[in-house]
Amino acid sequence: MAQVYLPERSEAQVRPPRGPIQTRRQNDATPTQGQRPGFADAIVIIALIGAVALLVTAASRWTAEQNPAIHISLQPIYLPLYAGLSLLRMMLAYLLSLAFTLIYGHIAATNRTARRFMVPILDILQSIPILSFLPGVVLALVAIFPHSNIGIEMAAVILIFTSQAWNMTFSYYHSARTLPVELREAAMVYRLSPWRRFIRLEIPFAMIGLVWNSMMSWAGGWFFLMAAEQLQLGNRSFQLPGLGSYLQIAANAGNGGALLLGLFTLVVLIVLLDVVFWRPLVAWSDKFKFESVRSTEAPESPILDLLRRSTIIEWFSLHAAQPGSEWINRQIDRIFHNQSASMPSDESTPAPITYKTVIGWGIGGIIAVLAMIGCLLALHALAQISLLTWGTLGVDGFFTLMRTVLAMTIAVLWTVPVGVKIGMSPTWSRRLQPIVQVVASIPATAFFPVLLIVLFKLPTGVGINIAAIALMLLGTQWYVLFNVIAGAMSIPSDLREAADIYRVSGWRRWRTLILPAIFPYLVTGLITASGGAWNASIVAEVVQYNDKTIATPGLGSAIAQAAANNTPSILLASTLVMAFIVVFINRMVWRRLYQIAERRYTLG
Amino acid sequence: MSLSSKVTKMQQPTHSPAVLLEATHVRKMYGDEKRTKHGEIQGVLVLDDVSLQIREGEFVAILGPSGSGKSTLLRILSGLIHPTAGTVRYRDALVMGPDPHLAIVFQTFALFPWLTVLENVELGLEAQDLTRTQRTKRALAAIDTIGLDGFEDAYPKELSGGMRQRVGFARALVVEPELLFMDEPFSALDVLTAENLRTELLRLWREGRIPTKAILMVTHNIEEAVQMADRLVVMGHDPGCIRAILNGVPLADRLAKTPAHEHLVDLVYTIITQPDEDAGTIMAAQDGRKEQPVGPTATPKPSGRGYQSLPHIKIGAVNGLAERVQRHDGREDLAVLGRELQMELDDILPLVEAVELLGFGEAMEGDLILTDAGRRLAEGDELQDKEIFREQVLSNVELIRQMKEALDRAEDHEIQEDQILEQLEEYFSPDEARRQFETAVDWARYAELFAYDGASGLLYLEDAAPTSTQ
Known part of the structure; x- marks a missing residue:
């Protein structure tokens, strides 16, 4: 899932600009902080009980006897349970993504040899759509756990992971590579061990980018939730109880009421998550901002204030978390003892050969051998593909390219005027920002079936094509919109005043002031959106509705059908074609546009 | 072979304090992988044949124009980077990495914005085997010494520049370093704040209230160097080298603008603004009776580049x-x-x-x-x-x-x-x-x-x- 690719400029542009439009809290006085248990503690306890109940329910399902296609009831009463199960899957996938990000990102950023392979691999991975991972993941895990549901559950989690992890890893890698020199030197002078350097310097410095990219990853995860909970693999099909399945079943049955109800549940869930999880996290992570002066408008969250006032949490932090982390740090330092004060590897002096180097080369060797075996198998599979099939895939790629281009064009055409309007007017941005954010966070796949009801009244060929472009657009236009808003907000007021004084108005104002100023932001948004559109093609070009499957020629439908029919060689070939096109476009179009943007149109 | 080794011997009186840190014939090249058009691999020489001793009780200032490699020299002396050739010894032991007896105060403060003042100061102690209570106790003592009490729980971004640099000093002093290095510590501060902090540091240092045995400061402020240092190392550029080592003025003459003070400031300016002149000749030409300059060192070599280098000036x-x-x-x-x-x-x-x-x-x-x-x-x-x-x-x-x-x-x-x-x-x-x-x-x-x-x-x-x- 090519959710985000942040070339040089950091995440600052991708995030929806919420800072400047928030009103400051009226009264900051909290004199009774942490005195006695209160409202906050009650909420903490209820949340804990809820989490435990959900875990127990889920665990009993995971260990139960394997039931590949569980019956999904469209009764509203089951919706909270399904929502909880989907949420749990998302969380597990997210934790997996986080662990992957920290490990992969850290190694890629600190090991020069590994970096040479790891970054291009990540670049390719993010261009591979979720369904291409499907057969491998599902078959392997179901084979490992043949008797319980845990294999299928894990498969779903890993599939969601593949739509979440890459942009987070890129963001972390980027941060870890751009650590401020003086902080790195301070860490060296005060001889922080590699572990303490990791937790005191690297993670905090990467935190803000990580939080924003996590939010985008969750959006990506929701987008592909339906694809991850309904697995079709040859003649075997797997269905997991969850919100995604519910929506899919409702759409298949043509049950509009259930569809709307499911959609409503999803919206409530997403808004709730935003309020109780992301906003507090954003407000908390503000302290990691690398700035020398306190910004006047810091993000705030009432929930975070509530938590900070909770005596339970305070007690836990003081008596368990702090001593606990101290103990863990000591143990880790003890294990890696004597490695703290090593000289940084200087470019001009060859590093001495240590056992670490040997282990590193050993691991590298094993990976290289495995990769070679993989390549041989892949070549063997690809050898079976006829030239005709390659040709068809090329044509498919062209169709999908046309659809993404069209979707991007429509996105630019409406987001630029609207985004500029919102960004340049404080009133409008105050009114519209919260609405836009909620609308943007609803996965397009979820309300897509509702759209289909209308579109399928049109002739089939036209309807599906409009539907495909619409889904690509719905899934990705927000990146463009948010970036345009951020760009418009960043236009310095002196430039706007100068334009006013010299009476630069109408089209000339757009040409000389607005378009150049938002150009770098627009490019950043389009990079993300175009990657997203390619990935969305796998769910956009094949549609199931009312027990019918309608497909239109394209690379996305080729991949989806190859996965569903379990034809690995075609799946591999079509995935390669897509990865090639996406990476090629990134290198040839976006990176160049980005360089132009950076060179010529960067303000300040 | 420069004269610097001779110089340091010349300077050695009969019972001089012990040498803490000694650099001998240090060279540093950067960018080894850089290739010229003809495919030869050649690095840029940033430091050429630098030898320097730092003794107990000394305050040494390193001065020089930009590009003279003074910050690089400080980083080599502290073990942050390797010299390409030559050695650095701390009390006769070869320096192979950041030394536990050494702390650095940075020009940009280098505070961790996500840690409070107390946590930032404690960071200096994290590498040592102390319990949390001991760590906090020592950090609080350092905060107290440096005049930061009351700010323990503040974040760096809430502090003014001067207060932030105090945190930098507290973090350095809490490890009780024998050697305190300062890389242009006052240049990011406004004039009055810098003056205030300078005076306070000198007071702590002269009254022996900090355990530090020697201080090395890199600066490009000549007045500051004359005001603070016992010895001034003047560096030249293309490539970086030591041009002269001068004795500071007596303590009594430091703060007041005495003739000795003025004279030394003038002398340093003269040396630095005439990069192609031999420092010894300049000193001989100047009124050399008053303070005995320790002596000229490396004669500047003709610029190795063979091409005129333009200063980047509007x-x-x-x-x-x-x-x-x-x-x-x-x-x-x-x-x-x-x-x-x-x-x-x-x-x-x-x-x-x-x-x-x-x-x-x-x-x-x-x-x-x-x-x-x-x-x-x-x-x-x-x-x-x-x-x-x-x-x-x-x-x-x-x-x-x-x-x-x-x-x-x-x-x-x-x-x-x-x-x-x-x-x-x-x-x-x-x-x-x-x-x-x-x-x-x-x-x-x-x-x-x-x-x-x-x-x-x-x-x-x-x-x-x-x-x-x-």
């Missing part, structure tokens, strides 16, 4: 400087100039260099003296200025002359920037080549010699340009 500043000196009858003391314009060495040196290179003035005995062209520049109006500048650029700046000639020769009177850059990269690193090119273009644009289109990277002659250069 024309307006050259004009302004000429006008100011002209108001002082064409001759002004550089130390006074620096003080009154609030410019530190790194600002004023390239400016003086540009004035000299363009033939508008000459630095002599710590003064800047305008030449005839310089006087004309100071008195001329905008159009005359351009005319004078054009003449001077063409007769003095090799690079611009070559570019102009190439343009005259070229068919369409156009050339690609790459052509020039490639040539420059034989002598400079790619980044520096770019900067050299940009400075040349800036000067040439002002002189209306040729035009440059940044988007296409094209240099061209403007037909309409008044080319009265023939």
